[in-house]
Each structure stands twice: as C-alpha cells, then as structure tokens.
C-alpha cells in the first residue's frame with residue numbers, strides 16, 4: 573500500500589503474529605498519532621540518536637496524547653549484554669511499567685536486539701515497536717523478529733524470536749549516518765539481491781554514496797522496500813530458522829568470525845561485505861558461477877567496501893579457528909551459500925576445508 577510519503581509492508585508468519593512495516597520519509601507526525609493513548613510508551617533510545625535527532629523525539633512526545641518516557645543508552649555491541657538488560661529492566665520497573673504498556677526501540681541493530689530481548693522477557697512479553705535508525709537495522713535487524721545478546725565475547729549467544737507490532741522505517745535518520753555505516757547497511761541489501769532478486773541487483777550498480785545520495789529519497793525508499801520484500805519472501809520458508817541451510821546466510825559464513833578476529837573493529841555490515849567476497853570466490857573456485865557473473869558480483873560488493881574493509885587483514889589460522897568454533901556452537905555444519913548466477917544461490921554442505929583455506933589465503937595475501 574502506498575500513501576503520501578510512506579508505504580506499508582505486512583509480515584505475518586501466522587494469524588497471531590503480524591508485523592506492520594511502514595517505510596517513508598519524515599514519519600514523525602504519523603508515529604506520534606500511532607502512540608497508544610491509554611498506555612505508557614517507554615522509548616529505549618541510542619544516546620547518539622537522542623542528541624542528533626532530539627527535535628524528532630521531542631515532536632513525538634509533544635504531539636502524543638499518551639505518557640512517554642525516554643531511556644537513553646549507549647549503542648554498539650556493548651549494549652547487547654546481560655548487564656545492560658538487567659539495568660534497563662530495573663529502570664522500567666522503577667518507572668512502573670505495566671504488561672499492557674509499550675516499548676519502542678530507537679537506534680541501530682544493537683538497540684533493536686536489546687529492546688526486543690527486554691520486551692520478550694519482561695512479564696513474559698510486552699508490546700514492541702521499532703524505529704530503526706541505521707540502514708542495516710532498517711533492512712535487516714528490525715525485519716524478521718530475531719533478537720540477540722552477546723555472551724562470553726561471542727555474538728548472539730542468547731536470543732529468540734519476538735515479533736514487533738510495528739516497525740517505522742524513516743530514512744530521515746540516515747542523514748546523520750556516516751558513509752561507512754551506509755555502506756555497512758548496503759551489505760545486507762546486496763546479500764538478498766545477489767541470491768534472490770536479479771532485477772534489483774542491477775540497481776546497485778548505479779548507487780554511489782556521495783553527498784547527493786540522501787537527496788534521492790524515492791530511490792532509497794524503493795531499494796529499502798525491495799530489499800525488505802525479498803528478505804520476507806526468503807524468510808517465509810523458515811521463519812524460525814529450524815533449518816540451518818538458509819539462503820539468507822549468504823555473507824554470514826565468515827562474518828561473525830571476521831568481527832571476532834578484528835576485535836569488533838569491523839562492523840557487522842563490513843564483515844558481511846568481506847564474507848560475501850570470500851563466499852563468491854569459493855563459488856568460482858568450485859566452478860559454480862561463470863567468470864562474468866563472479867566479476868559483476870565482486871565489483872558491486874567492492875563499490876561498498878569501506879576503508880576498513882580494504883585494509884582488513886588477519887591471520888587465516890585464527891579466522892579458521894573462529895569459523896570452526898562458531899560452527900560447532902551452531903548446527904555443526906558450515907552450510908556455505910554460494911551464488912550461482914545473479915539472483916540465484918545454492919547451499920553447499922560438504923565443502924572441502926582445503927578449498928576454503930586456499931580462498932582465504934589468497935584473499936588475505938593480496
């Protein structure tokens with residue numbers, strides 16, 4: 573459905589679980605009208621957003637007829653901790669939150685993950701809404717209902733599925749995002765287009781992240797919409813990840829290990845960009861993809877490489893150790909997703925370790 577400066581996408585796994593996703597520009601009036609009148613709205617907000625987008629948040633509060641509380645926290649991976657989880661639960665209980673109230677996450681993927689974990693666990697479930705503010709959280713972390721906390725220095729060891737009631741994707745937030753974080757968000761867009769949407773993949777060849785980028789509101793909204801729709805299509809086969817063989821894992825075989833060995837200096841999206849290059853290179857090595865499609869995919873991914881992606885080098889042995897450890901913690905198999913052409917991919921279970929080693933060695937040697 574399209575209306576004014578926004579449009580809506582619905583994601584439902586079954587009748588009881590339905591998420592409405594609104595994508596648009598300058599949604600502040602729309603959101604404030606939607607704030608539940610008889611309930612208290614507890615905003616969990618990234619401190620950076622509170623500072624940079626204070627007038628937006630102030631307008632939400634000013635125009636709403638309900639009670640509103642703002643809780644500010646620091647974003648980034650350290651937000652996804654049991655310590656912060658406990659601290660915020662304390663704050664919410666001190667503020668007398670009731671089961672019928674609403675939690676609204678405002679921030680990037682880390683704030684969305686933490687807020688969803690809190691909403692799911694406090695009183696066995698509180699209504700959740702999200703206002704994702706990074707491109708990555710708009711196309712990925714807020715879509716599909718997963719949440720996660722880090723534990724023992726490992727990513728997403730704790731977590732579950734919890735459906736937000738509404739997700740408001742306002743591209744107005746992107747204007748304060750660094751070009752590197754815009755590129756990191758594109759990683760997840762490239763991922764879904766490469767394996768499932770050849771027409772949209774071709775749009776990426778025209779995207780340049782420069783000062784004109786945010787002026788192209790229609791194009792950005794179009795790409796975000798297409799990316800979310802394609803992700804939802806892929807999710808519908810297996811919304812609760814009961815099967816570890818998922819096309820959506822493209823770009824993720826090496827992403828968490830890369831984040832770990834970089835000591836979290838690389839963001840999740842940057843690690844996904846590098847992992848997609850490695851996985852596509854494996855596809856070429858085992859002759860699953862033509863040299864033409866390989867070259868096009870790599871050139872699109874590298875358009876979005878940040879300086880940190882370009883300079884990232886690591887010890888291949890440590891990377892493989894991390895891949896193995898994470899593999900053991902998860903399903904036991906690497907289940908590598910390899911693109912076979914633009915818009916298509918397959919999952920390979922029995923990839924030879926030497927092939928992986930060769931590709932990693934050659935990537936990190938250059």
Ligand SMILES: NC(=O)c1ccc[n+]([C@@H]2O[C@H](COP(=O)([O-])OP(=O)(O)OC[C@H]3O[C@@H](n4cnc5c(N)ncnc54)[C@H](O)[C@@H]3O)[C@@H](O)[C@H]2O)c1
Nearest residue numbers: 620647648680681682705706708712713718719745748749
């Ligand atoms: N649950 C899921 O399905 C899912 C999917 C993908 C990623 N994730 C998780 O999301 C996290 C990564 O998300 P992220 O990259 O958004 O990280 P993030 O939340 O750490 O945000 C990145 C940085 O951007 C800042 N920021 C946020 N919005 C901004 C804005 N509009 N302007 C300026 N600065 C802004 C934050 O303060 C932070 O420093 C990872 O923890 C990853 O595991 C979860």
